[in-house]
Amino acid sequence: MATMHDVANLAGVSLSTVSYALTGVRPVSEKTRARIQAAMDQLGYQRNAIARSLASRRTHILAMLFPAIERGLSGTALEFVTSAAETARERGYHLVLWPVNDQEGHETRELLQQGLADGALVMEVRLDDPRVALLHEVGTPFTLIGRTEDPDTLHYADIDFETTVRDALDHLTALGHRDIALLSHSRASLDAGYGPTVRVGAAFERYMTERGLSVVVRHCDESADAGRIATAGLAASHPRVTALMTMNDAATFGAMAELLERGKRIPDDMSVLSIVSSPRVGALSHPRLTTMSAPGTELGRLGVTSLIAQIEGTGATALHTLIPCRLDVQSTTGPARLPMNHTP
Template sequence: MNIGEIARRAGVSRSTVSYALSGKRPVSDDTRQKIQRVIDELGYRPNASARALANGRTNTIGLVFPPAGNHYTGMQLDFIGSVVEAAAAFDYDVLLSPSGVDSDRSFQRLLGERRVDGAILMEIRLADDRVDHLRQAGFPAVCIGRTAHAEDEWWVGLDHTALAAACVHHLADLGHRRIAFVNRPERMVRAGYESAHRGLDGFTKAAAERGLIVRTYCCGDDAPSGQACLEQILHDDPATTALVTLNEAALGGIYRGLAASGRHVPRDFSVTGVVAGRWAETVTPQLTAADVPAERMGRLAVELLVERLDHPEAPPCHHLLAPPISLRASTGPAAPSPQAGPEATA
């Protein structure tokens, strides 16, 4: 079914049908209603490419989201789902581009062929070539995350610095003095991923403020890496009684490692971190955590992008979120150190 058939059945010209669909020229109400009745009867849906040519919009947004490794983590999938759901509410489709660097061919096609009206970028680095490229090209984009120059950009972010610090203060208030930090994979830290760097910064500053003895670790985004990391923590300092993690994908392995070492959570060892709520509730005992509001962040990112598309001259807008720690069952008062004598724990 095409515009020609609609024009024939409605008794009007092809150009009149085109104008009625695109709104580029006025069409009388009677004619518009006549055309709409034919469209409804035929179940016609305009071709997306033709519609884009007519009104300059594809009604598609790009989600530029490189997987952290050879797979997407649970939290990453939560973000993807939230963006798709929020975009649908605005009648936008989502094109996923697993682009990691400025030279990535998928990213270049997204821009060069104008397949989308705007883009949402994830896994943001402090110095991010993709963000710089889009800004220079004048291409509408919103980041989920913040670069080092966030004041000039459109974004929605999580305050990893404040949240990691809040986790440290929570543990210190419970009497923990020797705490480990489990970060994202080393290659992500080297690449400058902002969540890894800002989380580490918040952890170390809060630990220094409370006079804690701490060690920091990078960890792969999977359970085996989590277990290996926990084993290394206890090998390096058996007196460690708690940890803070940004790595929800490693959480199951961390718990498994604690069980294998004979450490009961939370009686012997406390665990907390920055993790999506539904993932915090899948482990036993459930994780005390600053819950990542993936659904809200995805919705806000889509709303910002639609706002930017509708008002190209609007000044940059952003949202920085810092949800409170949800107290569950994985943290408790510090137990006497297994390496300390009676005098040290008195």
Template sequence: MTTMQDVARQAGVSLSTVSYALNGNRPIAQETRDRIQAAIDELGYRRNAAARSLAARRSHVLALVLPTVAGGLSGTLGEFAESAAQTARDAGYHLVIWPFDRREHDEVRDLVGQGQADGVLLMEVALDDARVEALASSGVPFTLIGRTRDPEGTSYVDIDFERTITDAVEHLADLGHRTVGFVNHSQRSEVELYGPTVRARDAFLAAAEERHLAPVHVTCDESPVAGRRAALEILVRAPRTTAIITMNESATFGVTSLLRERRIEIPRDMSVVAVVTSSEVGAMYDPPLTSYLAPGRTLGRYAVEELLAALGGPPRRDAPRLVACALAPGGSTGPAPS
């Protein structure tokens, strides 16, 4: 195995000069730095991660904190994690997942205090989130994927739920729909003031009022069975409903299943729009869902770039903190039935 001593011998410099060049502890002449890099490339030398961490007193690890998800990551979360991991890798960091929910803020603080990560990415953020307070008190750099009630002064990126939901409501209103249902996340997430649930609910009701629509908002657990119950609740509460927006990937399967069972044809009798989802999920349906695609890959990159800037990397310039979901037209929306 090639060693740092081999690199020094090949480049004709001392071992300490190679170490300084790799760790950036002292300025090295560009010509010397180029010779060292040429030797590294020729010999195929790869620095030992543990040794590098000891020399720099850094772990070169970024931690992604998110709650444990039954059944694994959704398509949207998977896109985010994959993009974040690649961006971290390109910058010389490893991304690891810490599965802690919002009540386990002490555990997050303890791991951070042990130097297990140089920086933290925090997902699934509530409007009032004790994990944010724990991280702020630790002094370790962190970036939120989401927003607290007042995010001023905090490093964050997030989906623009207000814009996305408003766009979906306007899309249906322009098609002539006057009574619109919305299948949100769970009632528990609403009670716990989970940011996306609360912001989407408020945006839906405000947009419906703006367009003089009759809104039907329901909370729903993350499962197809719960989605069936949510769809039935909408039909019972508002029989004139002609369109449903879903922001719950698992429940959407149940919504469409209940409509088929009731012989309610999509989109002739009922239009369906999925928001904060992926193109892969939308393509699973017949007809394919009209969707507002979650910017998972974009936010994954933005979040890591924000965190790297806090760790002394280059600043993230001219990039928005809020990114709306983009419309992907499908076959599940059409004019309101007469």
């Protein structure tokens, strides 16, 4: 591999001039610039990324922190990851995956202190996420994909769960539904303070109450079986429910299977609206699921962009962006079945 030294020699200029020609930090005359370019072409020169990093104290590497164990990443996460990696590359950065699950943060700290990454993208954020303190302490710029409880001083991009839930309920109530149940993530995720579970639960409660409707929530694990069981329980305890709002892909499929098996027609007897999902997942079911699709691609792009802005010290304004899911109406939501007597 040719080095900058070789290029300088061949072009008959000093090493630093080549560097300036490349970085543009200081002006270089058109003439010498051309000679340098010719030399680089001839040698097939590429700047050594590592040496560059060492000298400039910028690695152009972004780390993506995700707790790997917790049920692996979902389908949305994949979209997010590829979008983040792509955006990074477009901007001349690299995205490295750090699937770390140490509660104490020892491993994460070591990784950060090795100085490999210029910044971090934090996934699967909890309301009281300990990684925030860690990152502050180490001094690594970071952007959350998600939010802590009080994220005003932080940079984050997250799903606007409040709006998503409201839009979802608008859709359902416009169809005449009044008895709506929420099928959410596991209770464990709620207890752990996992953002989506907590926020959707709160928003659901709030908007249902505002509309004078009663709040029915079921938590269940990420499996079709758990979804079936939860749905069966719901049918027994709340037979009046005409619409299911779900945030749990696997459970949603289980729920639909259970409903069909019980002879319920979808959407005639029961509407199903899956939020924080994606049309791609929705297309897998029959009838095709009405979904509110998560903005994974946008979040990936935004997160990386904001992180780079922090690192480079440009774009002084902090990222505080919430993006709601988009409603994609398909075949599992329809008018509520004729109203029965509404006395309790």
